[in-house]
Amino acid sequence: MKNNTAxxxxxxxxxxxxxxxxxxxxxxxxxxNPNQSNYVKTFKALDVDNSKSLSKTEASKEKLFVKNFAxxxxxxxxxxxxxxxxxxxxxxxxxxxxxxxxDSLITSKVKASLLKEEGFKSMNVSVTTYKGTxxxxxxxxxxxxxxxxxxxxxxxDGVTMVKNSLVVKPE
Ligand SMILES: [Ca+2]
Ligand SMILES: [Ca+2]
Numbered sequence: 001m002k003n004n005t006a007x008x009x010x011x012x013x014x015x016x017x018x019x020x021x022x023x024x025x026x027x028x029x030x031x032x033n034p035n036q037s038n039y040v041k042t043f044k045a046l047d048v049d050n051s052k053s054l055s056k057t058e059a060s061k062e063k064l065f066v067k068n069f070a071x072x073x074x075x076x077x078x079x080x081x082x083x084x085x086x087x088x089x090x091x092x093x094x095x096x097x098x099x100x101x102x103d104s105l106i107t108s109k110v111k112a113s114l115l116k117e118e119g120f121k122s123m124n125v126s127v128t129t130y131k132g133t134x135x136x137x138x139x140x141x142x143x144x145x146x147x148x149x150x151x152x153x154x155x156x157d158g159v160t161m162v163k164n165s166l167v168v169k170p171e
Pocket of ligand 2: 076
């Protein structure tokens with residue numbers, strides 16, 4: 001550990017004396033997005049034996065890799081190097097951002113569609129979406145409205161399933 005740090009510092013020293021141009025450092029900073037330098041940190045934290053690669057046991061400390069270790073291990077050597085780790089995390093984060101964006105788009109489309117229906121304007125129907133599954137909840141006046149709300153939600157682009165937890169107001 002100690003040797004390793006010393007080695008890094010001497011490397012840094014080499015880079016600085018060799019270039020001693022601050023703009024080069026800035027250029028390197030711009031190329032790495034903030035997430036990627038976080039991935040370097042989290043990789044190091046997971047790599048408990050400091051082998052510069054993550055065994056399945058090491059990687060599995062992070063929930064994402066319990067299931068996805070094999071998918072992330074591109075060269076199938078039963079370990080993740082920094083590149084494999086960063087690439088998979090980046091890919092995952094991007095997919096996650098896309099999913100959240102598309103889920104919230106679905107939610108607002110369902111809400112807008114419900115509001116267009118005369119009977120629902122005054123209703124307090126709550127809409128949440130996860131991975132294309134829409135959950136409807138709240139109270140409606142009639143059984144017909146309950147079914148109608150489900151139909152409206154199901155008709156929205158990108159909706160894969162509707163979970164209808166609406167309840168008809170008791171008399
Ligand atoms: Ca390791
Ligand atoms: Ca690998």
